[in-house]
Amino acid sequence: MSAPVGISIERVARSFGPVQALVDIGIEVRAGELLALIGPSGCGKTTLLKCIAGLLPVDAGRIVIGSRTVTGPGGREASLVFQDFALLPWASARENAEFGLLLRGAPAAERTQAARRALAKVGLAGSFEDAYPAQLSGGMQQRVGLARALAVNPQVLLMDEPFASIDEQTRRILQDDLLRLWSEERKTVVLVTHSMEEAIYLSDRVVVLSPRPGRVHRVLEVPLPRPREALDVRASGEFARLVDELWQILKKLQ
């Protein structure tokens, strides 16, 4: 297990033709923190995440993960988890979890071992590994997606609205599982979300982006005690107050 690293997003800008998606984004993600990105639709939060992943090049500025500047996708530091799971329908859960390692040329035995370990971490050990995505529920599919991300042993986890396509009850369970996993693995997590409640519940800090062109509008500290999955954080007055504070910020941006 490698030590967590921070992400330095320095004066990043990105446009799509004449449309300016992101302007002058500057964020210092602390090593090992769980940071949420939130904002009204079209504010560029997914774009920013893709820039960090190296899927989209930046037009200005740079992004540094640990000590390495991001130049393209497939970097070893960061792993992506997708909203629609993006699992290969023709591969079993284990094969899907192995996919990242497969692309890196890891030998079969090593891949299987790593995939099994990752699947166990997300709670899908045993007979699940031979199931196909079509046979799994949404929640289980996302666990596979998470296992795939973990199997390559990244230092940073990038999550693009990972629980948006999942029903609320399963979502809460997955959120708690994420928190547990995060505290065990000590990775840096950047999570894009639409849900204010999710942002406050999970993160150490919430970055609010303004609508297009996206800028860093506010950074909200979330000093709620941890481990949040063990304490009944959602019932606390502090939680409600923070959610409302976030809502007031977002409301003005609509």
Next chain:
Amino acid sequence: MPLAAFLALWQWAAWIPVSFNFPTPWQTLVALGELLASGALLAATATSLQSLLLGFGAAILIGVPLGLVMGMVRGVGRVARVYLDLLIALPTAALIPLVILSFGINILSSAVIIFVFSAPFITMNAYGGVRDTRPRLVEMARAFGASWGKLFTRIVVPSAAPMILAGLRLGLSRAFLGLIVAELLLSPFGLGRLIMNSRSMFEHDKMFATVVWTLLLSGIALALLARLEARLLRWRAG
């Protein structure tokens, strides 16, 4: 641009001595002109189109309702689809000698052959269109108190329309195929006879010209049908 490439390829093919009398594009064009001027081509086209209208028309009039019934009545659909699958798998040309024996060598034979070539496809597409009606829409209509008749005309038919029209397009291309095969084998009239006659008289330029004309004809007919389809289905997104 690609047309020029095709013509160049043709011209080149005519120059290599693969087989005697492979006409060049220009020769074909000239022959086409001659055939049109003499009226032979138009007469043959008229005869062919008669068979086509008869056979294809019958295929639509019988095929579409049959497909709709198959879709609405589960039992009928399940049984009939077996026969239709067999008809579609069978190389329909194999039935031509039988049709000729039964009906003789005339326009009726041609029409029957065209019918057998196209009707199964039209029917299957209509069947599929009805079967694919979204249950949610049927549920919604019933919640608003729609009768079976209304359900049919306002939900099932519009919902199946794209598939039915695609089936018509497919059926038309199959109809042309049947027409040509029938006439090449029957020979006594139509475009098929023209092709076979020109070939036996070694007038390859006339043969090519007729083949090109036939392909153009079928292309235009299909394009027209596609236009009609687009107009009728303007509500489709994309």
Next chain:
Amino acid sequence: MKFDGMKFALSAPEPPFGRAGLAAIAGLLVVWEILGRLELSIFIPSASTVAVAWWGLLTDGTLLRSAGSSFGSLLKGFLPAAAFGIALGLCMGRFRTLREVLDGWINALMSAPLSALVPVLIALFGVRDTVVAATVFLFSFFVIVVNTMTGVRGTERSLVEMARAYGASEAALFVRIYLPGALPAILLGVRLGVVQAVKGMVVGEMLISLVGMGERLVYYGNTFLIPELYAVIVSVLLVALLSATLVQACERALVRWK
């Protein structure tokens, strides 16, 4: 003028081996036998008469001889059509410029009455069995190209993005995302292609009237040997169904994840 290869999918014949299928065929045979016995017309022999004729053709070697020639032409025409068709379909699906150049031609040729080209083939090759193989090729090639292309184009964007995010090279993308994703469509195209190939085989053979089962069809038609004619028709149908079933078996073996 767009020809959506997938709409063809409903016309992909399912060999009727289910319970309803076998019952329907049994029913058909019974009706056929009755109609034949009623002697409505010399053109409708009973199923049993046809069966006897079929057996006769099998034992005297006619059937095997002509079927052998037919199969030969089928393979000679279909295998290249599948190989080139899949290759072209893959390229056209992947590379937009190629697709834009060729798409119109492929679509036009697929809906054209290709039988009109058979006399051209005869002019090219003479009255030989090469014409049959060429007809088989023409009839099956375009269907395979279109379905393969549709399969590649239908690849989910998110899977491509995911693979890129995990560092896949162009080659890896092709082998691990595009190809497996397109496989069902490719196999559908091959199944449709094989059925079209058999049709082309019959058309070609009937038009040159020289070899194979098509020649037998014309011969028995001309000589009024009606039970034999029916027997060959049934044999041709069996060839078509057998080929389709073989491909379907391949499909089931290769695409178990659906």
